[in-house]
Amino acid sequence: INIEYSRTARRLTMDVEFKLGVLLAKCKDSFTNLWNKSTPSPESVDKTRLDPVVLTCVRENFPQIVGSLIYDMVACRPDISFAIGRLSRHMHTPTDEAAAECAHLLGYLKQTKGLKLVYQTGADNRYVKINQAVLSSDPTIDLRAELSLSSPLTACTDADLAGASFLECRKSTPGFCIFHLNHLISWKSKLQPITAASTHESALLSLRHL
Numbered sequence: 001i002n003i004e005y006s007r008t009a010r011r012l013t014m015d016v017e018f019k020l021g022v023l024l025a026k027c028k029d030s031f032t033n034l035w036n037k038s039t040p041s042p043e044s045v046d047k048t049r050l051d052p053v054v055l056t057c058v059r060e061n062f063p064q065i066v067g068s069l070i071y072d073m074v075a076c077r078p079d080i081s082f083a084i085g086r087l088s089r090h091m092h093t094p095t096d097e098a099a100a101e102c103a104h105l106l107g108y109l110k111q112t113k114g115l116k117l118v119y120q121t122g123a124d125n126r127y128v129k130i131n132q133a134v135l136s137s138d139p140t141i142d143l144r145a146e147l148s149l150s151s152p153l154t155a156c157t158d159a160d161l162a163g164a165s166f167l168e169c170r171k172s173t174p175g176f177c178i179f180h181l182n183h184l185i186s187w188k189s190k191l192q193p194i195t196a197a198s199t200h201e202s203a204l205l206s207l208r209h210l
Contacts, residue, residue, distance in 0.1 A: 058099045
C-alpha cells in the first residue's frame with residue numbers, strides 16, 4: 001500500500017496503484033484490448049462483446065486475480081467491495097459469466113487505479129473547533145450543546161433485494177460504510193445467509209453486519 005502523509009496539508013492518502021499496475025502487467029499482452037469501464041460491475045453480462053483472449057486469460061488466472069483484488073479492496077478500495085463479493089463466490093470454479101464480470105472490473109481498475117482513500121483535517125471541521133475550544137477554555141462555547149448535535153460516527157447501509165447472483169439464488173447482498181468524522185473507516189459487502197422475503201426484511205438483515 002502506498003501511504004503518504006502531508007504535515008502541512010494535514011492530509012493522509014492511501015492507494016494501491018502500484019499493486020494494480022503489477023497485476024495488470026502480468027497479462028500485459030492479453031490485456032492490451034481490455035476496455036476501460038466506468039463502473040466496477042456491469043448491468044448485464046455480454047460475453048460476445050469481450051475479446052476471447054482477454055476472457056481466456058482472466059478465466060485461467062481467476063483465483064490469483066480475485067485473491068489479489070480482495071487485498072486491494074480491504075486495504076483502500078471500498079468501491080469494488082460489491083464486485084469482489086460476487087466474484088469471490090467463483091474462486092475455484094469460475095464460469096464464463098464470472099470471468100466476464102472480472103474482466104469488466106479489471107477494465108474499471110485500469111482506468112481508476114490512481115484513486116486514493118483520503119483522510120484530511122480542515123480548519124472548518126467542527127470537531128477540530130471543539131478541540132481548540134477545549135484547549136483554549138473559551139467560555140463562550142457550550143461544549144455539551146456542540147457535542148450533542150451529532151455523533152462523530154456515521155453508518156450507512158443498504159441491500160439489493162434478491163439481486164442478480166449469476167442466477168445461483170435469490171439472496172440479497174447488503175453493504176455498509178462507517179464514517180468517523182466524515183472519513184471512511186470501515187466497509188463491507190456480503191451475500192446474506194438467508195433469503196429475505198421483502199425489501200424491509202433485507203434492510204433489517206443488513207443492519208446485523210454493522
